[in-house]
Amino acid sequence: MKNKLNENKPIYLQIKEQLEDSIINDSLKPGERVPSTNEFAAFYQINPATAAKGINELVTEEILYKRRGVGMFVTDKAKDVLVSKRKESFYENFIKPLKVEASNLSIRPNELVEMVMREEQGNED
Template identity: 75%
Template sequence: MKNHLDDNKPIFLQIKEQLEDSIINDTIKAGERVPSTNEFAAFYKINPATAAKGINELVTEDILYKRRGVGMFVTENAKDILIEKRKQTFYENFILPLKEEAKKLRISETDLMKMMGSVKSSMKSP
């Protein structure tokens, strides 16, 4: 868990995103238990209902499932679901605006791809 929360974003979303990130980067794996609402509440000194809201959204999205009396656990397909969701968000938030700006600047798709290739090759380690 992060040591602090950001004041610029709703707390329940930050908790949800923390769990999503932990699943994507394999800190929490399929079948593993996630921190409870009470654990989040105690750690961040927040209302358990706030933590529950973020966790319940992940249940609705089939990322987590509840085992009565035991806790919340990561579903088998959680990582794949999250990666696909993030890819779509990446496309909408970055690729589409990039293409629109390129169009305004009269940068052809070929030139744009060349630019992307040069970025890719400059990111490689020597």
């Protein structure tokens, strides 16, 4: 868990995103138990209902599942679902605007690819 929460975004979303990040970077693996709403509440000194809202969204999205009396756990398909969702978000938020700006600047698709590849090659040093 991160030590601080950001004031620019709802707390429940930050908790949800922390769990998503932990699953994507393999800090939390399939079948592993995630911190409980009470653990989040105690750590961040927040209302347990706030933490529950973020966790429950992940249950709805089938990223987590509940084992009654035991806790919440990461589903087997969680990482694949999250990576797919983030790729689509990346496309919508970065690639589409990039293509629009490239078009505005009369940059042809092959030139755009060359620019990306040039950056890639520059980072290999």
